[in-house]
Amino acid sequence: MxxxxxxxxxxxxxxxxxxxxxxxxxxxxxxxxxxxxxxxxxxxxxxxxxxxxxxxxxxxxxxxxxxxxxxxxxxxxxxxxxxxxxxxxxxxxxxxxxxxxxxxxxxxDKEERLRNSTLHTAGHVIDFLMILANTADNSFIDSPTMKPDGSGIDLRPIRGYHFPDSPYLEYAGLIPANKRAQFVQVMQKLADETTSKSIPVEITMRPFRDIPAEKKALLKGDHSDDEIVRVVGVGGYICGCGGTHLRDVNMIKKLTIRKVICKGVTTRVCYSAEPVELGDVPEDQICAGLSR
Structure with missing residues (x-):
């Protein structure tokens, strides 16, 4: 079993x-x-x-x-x-x-869970910030077709690495070399603004057919209508995910956009994320459960 x-x-x-x-x-x-x-x-x-x-x-x-x-x-x-x-x-x-x-x-281990959940939640925040940054200034990408809901995204998410040693998010597409420094500055400003607000992390488990049509494109892989999908949402951006996450984005004490690396046909956004102090977080309120 x-x-x-x-x-x-x-x-x-x-x-x-x-x-x-x-x-x-x-x-x-x-x-x-x-x-x-x-x-x-x-x-x-x-x-x-x-x-x-x-x-x-x-x-x-x-x-x-x-x-x-x-x-x-x-x-x-x-x-x-x-x-x-x-x-x-x-x-x-x-x-x-x-x-x-x-x-x-x-x-x-509460400290381990808090650290891992902080890093993973920060990854979802960065996905959300990529939409905000490129919607505000589409000159970061060569052929802007991004919409506010994330559909038609040029720098579409490929993978995330949320281990403590060197976390990053990787996207398909390139940011022009002369725009990368500005991109990091814009992303950092958005990160500071976003983590200062209360934005609950929403987790649902539902049949794929019940997910709005405009959001289905954001879920990786092929899914049957009856398949139960675990969906994590931050600020309206959703993706299928089986990880653990903080209850609220403002539990990230500091999210730092360290650098952007463009290689081949991909862009890697490297980051670090500090959790809030443990004393401020009751054990049963560290992570998000299913949204009701």
Whole structure:
């Protein structure tokens, strides 16, 4: 049975699950498959969540802690692998007691989730800003056909990389060399203005047929009418996305447009994004859940 992906709908950082499979990997690393998970799987340009699984001890009042270092989705089976390690000093009978059917408490690392969600949300903001920048001044692109809703976009999104080391967004099309410095300035001004406002991040899951016709062009890939699509919207710009996101754009403390690199037939917008201070964010209000 495939693992239920709770994080697609819920912003919870704590929940319960049941072990479906447990197996050794390399060295001390162990893979645990649960019936459901709140841990975001690595993919879609976003780093996986980290955290811990807590199991009731058989010999003491303290829980047995399994440290989750990486989470990945097996596409063929739909199983989510929680890859990590048990403590070195775990007793053999404690380890042997954790089997199929054992319950555990899942706890996602709050700092990691906040950082990853900030970077991914910032990526959606940049997609939105690309529309604003090029609608305001179409001279940034050679053959402007962009419309306010994003359709007919020349610099159409290709991919995003939202890992902490060097995040960027890549677009099909080129910005002329003599316009790139001005483009960065315009984008930075728009970024400062946008992140100072309250713009809720909207997440919906609905059949493809229910998405407005003018918005369908913004969703990548081929979809059947009955297919349930998870759609993330920022400022009216939408795209299909399985990542985690902040509840509101103004939770990005600082979004910096670092530089623009044009190579071949693509434009890469490199950025950085700082999250708000953790003390300002209650655990259950870091991420957006499904919009009601």
């Amino acid at each position: 495939a693992t239920k992906l709770l994080y697609l709908e819920s912003p919870a950082l704590r929940d319960e699950a049941i072990v479906q499979e447990i197996s050794p990997a390399e060295g001390q690393i162990v893979n645990i498959i649960l019936d459901q998970t709140i841990f975001h799987c690595q993919g879609g340009g976003q780093q996986s969540d980290r955290g811990i699984l807590l199991f009731k001890s058989q010999t003491s009042e303290k829980d047995v802690i399994f440290t989750v270092n990486k989470v990945s989705l097996e596409k063929d089976s739909g199983h989510v692998l929680h890859q990590g390690i048990f403590p070195d000093n775990i007793l053999q009978n404690e380890r042997e007691a954790i089997v199929i059917g054992t319950k555990c408490q899942m706890v996602v």
